[in-house]
Amino acid sequence: MANVAALLVPSAGGRPPPTAAVEPAGSPPTALTPHQRLSFVACRADAREHELATQRGIAQRLATLMGCDFTEGDVAPDASYLPGALGYVVPNETITSLEAARRLGIRGEEDLFGGVVPAPFVASKIITHGLIRPDAAAPEGWSKCFGERVRDSVLPGYSVFSLDDAREAGARLLADGPVRLKLACGIGGSGQSVARDAAALQAQLEALPVDQVERHGLVLERNLADGVKTWSIGLLRLGTLVASYFGTQRNTLSRHGQEVYGGSTLTVVRGGFERLEQLALDSGDPEASRAVALARTYHQAACDCFEGFLASRANYDVVQGRDAAGRECAGVLEQSWRIGGASGAEVAALQALREDPRRETARASTVEAHGDLGPLPEGAVLYYRGVDEHVGPLTKYALLHTDES
CATH class of the missing domain: 3.30.470 (D-amino Acid Aminotransferase; Chain A, domain 1)
Known part of the structure; x- marks a missing residue:
């Protein structure tokens, strides 16, 4: 994995790498990319047709904007391709491993419209909060550093990977008001509920799929009401x-x-x-x-x-x-x-x-x-x-x- 990581150019805090020339205001338009082709990669197997149609349309407009040929037909995310065959890549999901990025020819920000993370959980809302305690259950690669860095930039809350930890986290948060529960794998507001007291918290936790909580995690955070x-x-x-x-x-x-x-x-x-x-x-x-x-x-x-x-x-x-x-x-x-x-x-x-x-x-x-x-x-x-x-x-x-x- 270390060799794969070396192939990817990490983001420089929202700034392009020092060797990249950012197009200045007032200058004549120049080519945005050396890529000759743009490919849409359908990573989400459960995407609905209206989502796919919209995403394909956006990818086509990006190809026109960048002066690239558009690859007709969706590209499979798990196949192997010759280096450079896909050109600029537009995936409809975050690429969740460095190996997958390498297979698609992604070496840096200039090769895709989207993002690459080292593990699937990093792409979900579960990273937004820290654990209930240092030794709490968490997936391999969990970053204590990230939780500490963003603590003052997020709502009060916790991320948990067991129902026992969820009960403890919920009890702490209820002391200051209602708590919102969010499954990490939920999309667009799905998998969410609000507990206003201990009885409601217990009932909502009991209704959750245990395997999803343990595999993907659960977020508990202060609920905003007004x-x-x-x-x-x-x-x-x-x-x-x-x-x-x-x-x-x-x-x-x-x-x-x-x-x-x-x-x-x-x-x-x-x-x-x-x-x-x-x-x-x-x-x-x-x-x-x-x-x-x-x-x-x-x-x-x-x-x-x-x-x-x-x-x-x-x-x-x-x-x-x-x-x-x-x-x-x-x-x-x-x-x-x-x-x-x-x-x-x-x-x-x-x-x-x-x-x-x-x-x-x-x-x-x-x-x-x-x-x-x-x-x-x-x-x-x-x-x-x-x-x-x-x-x-x-x-x-x-x-x-x-x-x-």
Whole structure:
């Protein structure tokens, strides 16, 4: 494994390696990548068709933006390929081993839109909190360093890998109010519940699949009850083009009346986290500045604490709100080092920055609309419109905003 790790160029805290030339503002557009081909890699076997259609569409637009040929058909993640055969890689899941990255020809951030981690658990929300005690159950490769580095950048909470540890962690947290339980393998809010007292905690723990808790882990953290706002903070590297963003998520109602993800609106700036922090400061919004600072701490800790980690697409969900006692709380909830729900907006903004080298910022949105939807706004890029067997009628599109919209 050490030889494989040597093949990967780790992220430098959100900055490209010193040898990489970042495309400066005001310069004529140059080739973003030496890769001649871009390949979409379907890593998630359980991805739904609307997800795959959207991800393929984003990969195709990335190929056009980078001047690459697009490989028709999905690439299998577990096959062996000749060196360089896939070119630039767009996986629909974080690559969860250094060996898998090597097989796909990924040697650094310049070779993919996404991320690479040394073990599967690193790609999940389970890393966000530390253990209940130093000798608690944890997977091989667990980083004590990471938990210590992000402790003040996340909500109060614990990560556990046994129900006994979960009971102890839950009891501690209940002393300060309701506790949210989140299975590490849950996606999009699934596998979550809130316990408001010891009886509810016990009942919810007993209902959990023991094998999933022991294999993937369970997060217990303080529940926010009022004024909740979720920020999307991101860092992007597309070849020589580096950008970062802050924005907010919004929810919508599914056909079953449940709140689900409805899209994001992002303000994207040319450059890394330093430029983003200045943009947030200039916006006059202290909440935006705080969210960017929390995400930057989390990102840098991942770079420093997980050997072989790299991410050319990094997105962090940062929540702000009040708990049941009215206390103001803020923290990173989880990370996404793969193509995601906000990627349509990311690509729209990157394209705007690419087409106008003098442009410093761009604002773009993604929309996921449930139910029947009329005509799309002018300039919208449609990624999916159809009827999903699980969620019903669904439309997904991205839109680059003008200064007036």
